[in-house]
Structures are given as C-alpha cells and as structure tokens.
Amino acid sequence: MSQSNIGDELRHATVEPLLPIEKKLIGWSLTIGVVLLVGLALLNHFVPVSF
C-alpha cells in the first residue's frame, strides 16, 4: 500500500468507539501499574541500595 493511500485511509477512517474490553484493558493496566509502582517505590525506600 502506498503512503498516499495510507494518508487517505488515516484521514477518512471512521471513528471506532472504545469497546468495554478496551476500557477494561486501559483501566486495569493503569490501576495495576500505579499500585505496583507505589509498592516498588516503598520497597525502594525501605530496602536501600547496597554498595
């Protein structure tokens, strides 16, 4: 497919609304990510680097 065809495709693409499964994927990813990051930050705080 040529790049001009790709350009047409992107310009005229119909909008696909977010499906519930996509919303779940985004929501769960962010929630797990933030929780894990907070946990790791606490671990990082309480387990200092050993030199």
Place this chain on the structure above:
Amino acid sequence: MSDAALDHIRPQRADGVIAPITEDWLAVVLGLAIFVLALAALVDTDLIGWVVTTSVWSNLGQALKATSKSYASLGGVGALIATYVALLVVLGAAAIALKSDIRRFALAFTAVFWIAYASWVIGNFAHFAAVTPADQHKFGINWSLRLTNEGGYIFALIAGLIIANVFPRFAAAIRDAVRPELYIKVAIVILGGVFAVTTAGRLGLASSLILRGVAAIVEAYLIYWAVVYFVARKWFGFNREWAAPLATGISICGVSASIAVGGAIRARPVVPVLVSSLVVIFAVVEVLILPFVAQAFLAHEPLVAGAWMGLAVKTDGAAVAAGGITESLILAKNAAVGVHYQPGWILGTAATIKVFIDIFIGIWAFVLGYIWTNHINVTRAEDKAKASEIWQRFPKFIIGFVVTFAVGLYLALGTPADIAKHVPAAIGEANTFRVIFFILTFFSIGVLSNFKALWQEGFGKLAAVYLVSLFGFVIWVGLLISWLFFSGIKPPLAS
C-alpha cells in the same frame, strides 16, 4: 499462529525467499563469537587485538591504532583495513544467512563502514572531543566543543541524516547494509560481558540497579501503554489496528515491540512498519537532545540520567546509544571538577533498563493478541493467539546478553587471580568491536531517518500522537520514575 503472522520474524526477500535464521539469533551468534574470540586472550592467544581503535587526535596520523600492542606493527591504517575486511567477511556471511544479495551487501557495507568510521574519526578531532583544560594543553589547542570522543557517534548520526535527506538515492543504494537493529543487538550481546566486568567488584550495587529495572517494566507496559493507547484512540481517533502498534512503539520499543504487537493483533504488515519508521525518526531527535539535557541538569545524578535514557528513548539502538553519549558527557563534566566516576555504569544502567523492558515484549504481545483475537476481532480457533507466540516473539538477543554477562561475571569473580586479572583486557578487545557496532548503528539510524516522510500526508497525524505522548508524558514520567528509583545512587569512583 499462521506462517504469515510469523513472516515479520524471518527476513524475507522481494522474491519471497525466507531466511533460515532470524536477525535476533544471528546477533547472538555474532556477539558470542566476538566475545569467545576475545576470551582467547586469557590463554595468551590474542585473536582480535588487531581491531582498530581511535584516540582523540590533533595529528591525524596518530588517531588510529590496533587495540592490542601485540598487533602494533599493523599501524593504524593496517588495523582499520583489517577491521573492515573482517567485518565485511563476517557480516557478508550474515547477509548470506539472511538471504540478502551478497554483492549488493558488500558494496553497501563498504560505503557504510568507511563513511561511518570516517565520521567517528572526525568526531575524535581534539577541537571537538578534548574535555579538560589538561587535554587541551596536551593537544596544543585553546578551545574545544568538549563533546568527548563518543561525540563521534553524533557525527556518524549526522552523516547518516545528511545522506538520508540530501542524497536519498544514495541512501536507497546502501540500504542493504543499513541494519541498525542487527548492529545494536550484536553490540548489546557484547555489552553483557563488558557490564559484567564493570560490575564485578560492586555486585551489591549492580543487583540493586537490576532490581530497580522492574520499575521500568511496570512503567513502560502498564502506564505508558495505557495512556498512549487512550490518547491515540480517544483524542486522535485512530482505529484499533493503528492505535495498538502506535502505543506499543511509543511506550515500549519502536521497532521490535510494535512489529511484534502488530503481528499479534493481526494488523496489516504496513502498519507496524510505518510506526517503526516514525519512532526511529523521533529517536534521532531524542538522541540529539536528551544526552545534552541530561549533562546540563543531571550530572550530579549519573544513574538517573542513564535510567532516563533507557526509559525515554524508544528504540534499542537509540536508547543504548543515548546511554553511551550521556555517560561520556556526564563523566566529562564531572571530571572537569575533579570527580572521576568509573565508566560503564551509566551506559550499563541504560542498557539494563532497555533489556528489562524488551524481555516482556513477547508476553505483552501475547496478552494483546489474546484480547484482540478473543474479544475484539474474534477469529477462527486456529488463528487465535497461542502461548507459544510468547517464545516466538521473545527478543533472542537478550539470551546473548545474559550469557556474556554470566560468563564475564564468572571469569572475573570465580577464576584464579592469575586468570581473573586478564579478564578486563580480554573483554576490552570485544568492547572495541562493541564501539564499532555502535558507530554502525548511529550511522544506520541516520540513514533511515528521512524527515520528509514526516510531512507526507497521513504521517502528520501519527507524528502528532507521538509528539503529544513523548514530550507531554513519556519523557517527564520517565524522568520522574528514574529520579524516584535511582537518585542518590552514584557510580563508584575510578581508582
């Protein structure tokens, strides 16, 4: 998974011939071969000491020399020619394995090698590279850009950019040897051994850094991906076929991951290929800017800077290369005020972070593939994502990195002192090859970065998502998390 879905993994020629080996495995073979040959020095057999190395110079005649004194008789030019011939033979064999046209590859590689290495030599000119007043005095000069010798990478990158944007026909002619992914993967395999030697005396610090790499995985896969996917879908109206590879390219890895996810969600091959092109172009911009920003603001937190490069720059080549430049710039700035950090830690941190992120590409591609084929575009049972795809999409060069790291660590710590004392010098010879593969990577990334493509219809919208995500979110969250996990941790001082 169908054979068609795996086509991205095995290189395919225009006439449909599929290579018997993937670029990943080839990188493992090449990297390990160089590593093993270097280790022959432990039994007093110097097999690769002829590889050329470049010093900062004011007299061009003194710029080049063989890495090992055993091959000093070759002279600089002899060592350069020996290096060129050896790489031509080895990479020519690799090109045959990848089913490339060997004659075209040989011609293209000749141009790539000589232009890239010439750029590196120019970058080592004292007026560009000398760092301290003592260096300037030594070379008899009174000014310098203080780019350090690794500023030569920038020169190689700029040479590639000029070719891509001013001489596009020449760029197309040398395309067969413009393989940044292969070159950086070979370099990363060798880097495993180099990092082992660097960390051998500081295992506590090294393991702490590796554990902190877990935070990078969480950030890239769970936070970056979700936000960028949402931005692409909701704010820019991209459909799912475009949004998933785009989010993956921007958040995880522009080439390997976006192609893996494109295959996993059964996107048309053109989608991840175009996303990869876009990511490479933005990675170039990042490499030209971020190391200097890090030098200006993070010189007192060297490992934050290294982790930041691993998190914010989104191709393997550019991320590790940016780590190399950042290390060089920050070490130089600290050296100027009398603080001499041990080299290898900033680059090692950037590479470790990027390798940690890459390890999970296969798993993430499988997760998305499972969701897509079972819930979004429900497919026939035989086309649904299978767990075996995790291994098929796993970046195999990581195995090479782990092997050289483990072997290097064993040799440095587990062997008698009379052997262990020769390990740094032996792996140092392999490291000279690592530098050359970095140079080839930088040049190749430049040649692939045709900025005109950004202005072509359709790319503007893709670029806008990238611009918003990268400069509005990815860079700053990467910096915040690097700071959170790496601030206060300093590399050991050089003895």
